[in-house]
Amino acid sequence: MKTYKQPSTVGRFGEFGGMYVSETLMPLLLDLDKSYKKIQKDKKFKKELNDLFKNYVGRPSSLHYAKNLSKYINGPKVYFKRDELNHTGAHKINNCLGQILLAKKMGKTRIIAETGAGQHGVATATVCALFGLPCYIYMGSKDIERQKPNVFRMKLLGATIIPVESGSKSLKDAMNEALRDWIKNVRDTFYIIGSTAGPHPYPKMVRDFQSVIGKEAREQILKVEKKLPDYLIACVGGGSNAMGLFYPFLNDNKVKIIGVEAAGRGAKTEETAATMTSGTPGILHGSYSYVLQDNDGQIKEAHSISAGLDYPGVGPEHSYLKDIKRVKYFGVTDNEALKAFQTCSKLEGIIPALEPSHALAYLIKAFKNKHKNKVVILNLCGRGDKDLFTAAKAIGFDADE
Amino acid sequence: MNNLDSLPKKKILSLFMTCGFPTLNHSKKIFNEMLSHQPDIIEFGLPFSDPMADGPIIQEANKLALRSKLSTQQSLDLIKYLSKSKNNTSFVIMCYLNTVRKFGLNKFIKNIKNIVDGIIIVDLPFEEEDAIKKSLSKNDIHLIKLISPMTDKKRSQKLLKNSKGFIYYISATGITGSNKLDYKEINKNVKSIKKMSSVPVLVGFGIKSKKDVIDISKKTNADGVIIGSALIQKYFDIKMDFNKYLKSLKKFIQEVKI
């Protein structure tokens, strides 16, 4: 394979990606793209970001050999890339720090973001507190209900939460509203998108900021195993934690890569969020990529027990990697994820978020009694604190007792 | 013949309405009422599940239209049916790109050829437009350009090259139905657009009343206005009594025809 070099200068991953937005946003995206290109060469920016990664986030995150889980699976050696140990409990902070530094450089004075699980909202509110910028978080009212701990966190951090009542009242609609806010407040506002979705340059920029995960994992695994991993596994919502882990390995053809989507009640049902398993190419939120849509191109509502994966689209780079067959994508149901959530907690003493629980479920299912002597890195991209109420309810445990 | 090529020189009136709102049958009556006033342009909004560039009123109209599972084909059939009483009015479709893509560009054009004079694809920036523009122009359908206050001069120049029909100037940095109109800024930007292009410049977004229409005409160099949200808003103001709505629509259109 040729050296991987995506996207093109206009934000194309193969045919996917691009900038499909109204003329009110176009000049802003071009400006953002220009500024992003500039800071990529800026040593001071890099140093500032690395200092924050180290001292504020606690990077590098550790690479933990999950001995008990490996024994249980009776297959490969499983390592967790523990981005759930990051400050704020997920990988989202990596991207937020990068983007807020850029916002500062661009002289923007107001920050907006969308959130589903609330992890990106919390991470954005956190960096806004750190840098003293006003923060407005768009969140679907359905998600506000199921991610209460994060709602309170964001409020403590000084953010204003704007409930979104339109459409399915979840992540997709929160992003629509955030984009509308940006169109209205073009001059002073910076929109921190939380995943590798949206128009160019976001999918590239978010991937770049998150790729610290894969860079570290690569060094760490070479140190302990003296070789590259045989498999990488990560959950895919919009695709940022997955791209972060995958990107530095894309040129290593021997490393097999697996993305796990949320299939809700089943990839063949109407209640799914498995965009690449059940969707077709289309345009959502300014980007051409796989989406869940009907025959007329109306975007369908997604369903997943995990608010962070409950999105009918996916980042364009994943669509490209699927089509060139560099990455394979599979769906995991709500119930399978819930089971893995409990298995991991009991076996490893780590309560994972429901999002990476999907990746765990796939690992347990597909690697059971197989692939011995192989090495797997799984991105444990978030911790489960935020999901305790949702999980308790789904499992049938009365958390108020 | 393309009606957009013979628009009047001044005081052009363009009326926007979502197809299938609030239902397909009602929608027919609404468009018939609009047509009976012979406005210069009627813009047909094709409903989309995620109208990113539209404000709450048009969003609501989209939602109502889609509630009865209105298909793209039904919207295009409605436009075709109305074209019988089109006369000199220009027909323009306003939509999002995913609608056209999923329907198929060629099939889409086949359905609107000799019926529709222009099309505005809100989320199709000029960087991405080449293939679509070519197919449209072969069939004498103009791709209408949007210019926003954020579009700088260099970009405007590229955008306005070979523009046809009219230019849609977005009066407020905002989404459809935003409030404030800054006439000074509008005038400055419209003037600068007119230096670069000879097609009419219409001002849209946030025009709500007869007064706004007169002010645009008096205080700026624009050639006309586009009214959308204000037409739909009446339906909600009147608590969704359809007959009353039609009457208020009639009155409103008579007022804004200056």
Ligand SMILES: Cc1ncc(COP(=O)(O)O)c(C=O)c1O
């Ligand atoms: C812990 C965690 N993992 C994964 C995701 C999904 O996002 P992405 O696919 O961009 O990593 C989220 C989103 O909120 C999350 O909180």
